Amino acid sequence: MTAGAGVAARVVIADDHTLFREGIVEICDNEHDLDVVGQAGHGELAVALVRRTGPDVVLLDVEMPGPGAEETLTQMLGVPEPPRVAILTMHDDARMVSRLLAIGAQAYISKSSTREELLAAIRAVRNDSDRVVLSVAKETVSRLERPAQGPLSARELEVLGLVARGLSNAQVAGELYISEGTVKRHLTNIYLKLEVRSRMSAINKAMAMRLLPAATETGAPGR
Structure with missing residues (x-):
C-alpha cells in the first residue's frame, strides 16, 4: 500500500525492546507526514498487524522473537497490498543484508543511525518503490553478496x-x-x-x- 501525496504514511514498528520501540514511536509521531498505526514485540504479532492495519511502511527488528526475520518478512510481503519494509539491526551483517534485500526489504538501518537518517530512510522507501536504502557501514556495503547463482526458486x-x-x-x-x-x-x-x-x-x-x-x-x- 502506498500513501498518496499529502497523506501521512501509515507505519508499524516491530521491535521487542520496549524502550527502543517507544522511542521510535515518539520520533515518528512528531512528524506530520508519519502516522504510527501499530506496535509489535513479536514476529507473529507484527505480521498480524500488517494484515489488520495495512501500513505503508514497517520498521522490522531483525532479531525479534518469532519465526525469524526472513520468514516474518516473507509473510509481510505476501499480503495482498504489501508494505515497504525497513530492517532495523544492531549488527552490520553483510550476509543478512543480502538475504533480506533479496527477499524484498527496501532498507537496512543500523540502530546506531541518527534520528535524521531513520526518518530519511522511512520517507525514501515510502516515496520510491524502486529505491533501496542502506544505513550501514561502508565496509558492510563492500561485502554484500550477490544472490546465489543456480536454480531459481x-x-x-x-x-x-x-x-x-x-x-x-x-x-x-x-x-x-x-x-x-x-x-x-x-x-x-x-x-x-x-x-x-x-x-x-x-x-x-x-x-x-x-x-x-x-x-x-x-x-x-x-x-
Missing part, C-alpha cells in the same frame, strides 16, 4: 513462466496475487541468478537450462 519460476507467456508485470501480479513491485524484485533476482539483462534473455536461458519447458509458448514479453 519456485516463486521465481512461477513469475518467469508467466512472463514467458507474454504477461506484463501487472498481469503477473494479478495472477499470483502479489504487488507489481514484488514482481519487479523477483525479475531483478532472476536476472542476477541467470546473469542476463532482459526478459527474453532470461526466458531463453531458463529454457536452455531446462528450468522452463522448451515448448512454452512465448508472446512478446510485457513490461
